[in-house]
């Protein structure tokens with residue numbers, strides 16, 4: 618992989634601003650094609666492994682909603698940015714360890730990866746301690762892939778119901794990451810049908826390679842990293 622560009626370089630920042638404009642146009646076109654209002658779809662800019670300067674470039678271009686995989690990394694970037702951008706919103710989108718639940722409650726506006734009862738317990742405790750509970754999405758492992766997080770398909774309906782009883786309207790909807798080697802449309806449709814069964818308004822699905830397909834299947838959040846920030850530098854250990 619080519620070495621990542623120096624983000625203090627204004628040219629690199631301009632590239633992010635240009636890519637964001639392109640993505641917004643493509644989202645608008647996909648909405649038009651699907652007969653949906655552009656305002657129904659929000660872009661989550663996934664800034665994992667990218668430096669704070671990249672986030673600042675996106676903020677300069679008006680982007681306010683960001684996604685991070687790891688709580689620790691999110692905590693190292695976002696609290697300071699919130700001081701200058703009080704309308705910034707942060708989603709935790711990666712699988713969440715129970716021992717990170719408290720910190721996630723402190724820093725996130727939404728956690729997109731609730732997928733098991735032990736995490737529900739940890740979030741309830743963490744929220745009490747933090748004095749706030751972020752909004753929640755339930756992640757469904759639509760491909761039932763053993764290495765992937767997310768609740769298994771056959772357990773999903775029951776888990777959604779108990780989560781609704783427990784967290785009420787804090788449960789906003791569902792999230793999925795389709796298997797890499799399959800046509801994503803079928804997975805997006807499955808998630809959509811599941812959300813309709815439970816009357817949930819938020820559907821987080823679609824990444825850089827397949828967000829237009831996801832919008833056609835009613836996605837309300839699309840999570841894009843590479844298409845905005847470029848290829849990711851190697852994760853820190």
Ligand SMILES: *Cc1c(COP(=O)(O)O)cnc(C)c1O
Nearest residue numbers: 663710824825840841842843844
């Ligand atoms: C990294 C990541 C993304 C963004 O992926 P790209 O292919 O870079 O757009 C979206 N969702 C989740 C859960 C991720 O971990």
